Amino acid sequence: MKQHAPATSRNREPIAEVLARALPASGTVLEIASGTGEHAAFFAARFPALSWQPTDPSEEALASIAAYRADYAGDNLAPPLRLDAADPEAWPIAEAAAILCINMVHISPWEATLGLFRGAARLLGSSDGPLILYGPFCEQGVETAPSNLAFDQSLKARNPLWGLREAEALDAVAAAHGMARTARHALPANNIMLVYGAA
Template identity: 60%
Template structure:
């Protein structure tokens, strides 16, 4: 039942270090595209004052998330959410999305920003993690190879430009407040809802 993503063990501590600086002290963190559920389980254990709402569009992923998080009292039952469609969530105090933007159609990123724009209150964060491109900044050879692999899986997948993601975010009242360079040529992008 439990799925395993090897990268989770490598990136969860660096991600958690940024989350410690950006997440609110209490409230609900909605995770979009929770995947295996390993990140949610790790962060729920590390930040017990927060309630975690995992989600994923894939039924097998939902089962894995439930298995990983079964013993954590601050994790809500995972929701089936397709980022590109309407979300069955009334509110959130923060939104976290790890490794979705590059491995989903652009419509999912548009939906992510629309959902965040509707749910998040003033100053609440939308936090993204993954590989991105930046205009005028060379991309690592490993990311170039990864993009070829992504495009082979689907022509709709691929590394997005931070600038393009930020333009879509801005249209929903979300401003890029922080960009953090992470191990293995990844980035964390922290957007906050304008007042």
């Protein structure tokens, strides 16, 4: 049942360092596209004052998340919920103190990103919490690493609707929903964390 993503053990510590500064002190963190569930279990343990809500649209991923949760010793990791980012009106949660989305934006159609920001604006409106994105992004005026260019081509070969997104395009979507980028963090392996909040 448990799945394993090798990158998780490499990127979880750098991500956690940023989360320690970006996350609120309490409340529910909605993790969108939780994948294997390894991040959810790790971050729930790292931030015990926060309630962690993992989600994913894939039944296989939900089963893996549930398997990791079964071995989790704490009480702040909720059962995984099915959530399709592209359909925010149907999200199975009404509010959150923060939203985290790791490695989804480039491995999904653009509609999923549009839905992510639309749903985030609705859920975070009352808490003024952050929307935090992690992954490889392109940036205007910044040379894209050759490895990221190759990754982009491989993604588009798998699915023409996938591919690395421009950070500035995300900023524009955020602005359309009353949000603005508040932080940018460069992380190892040419990945970036972008933090958005109420404008």
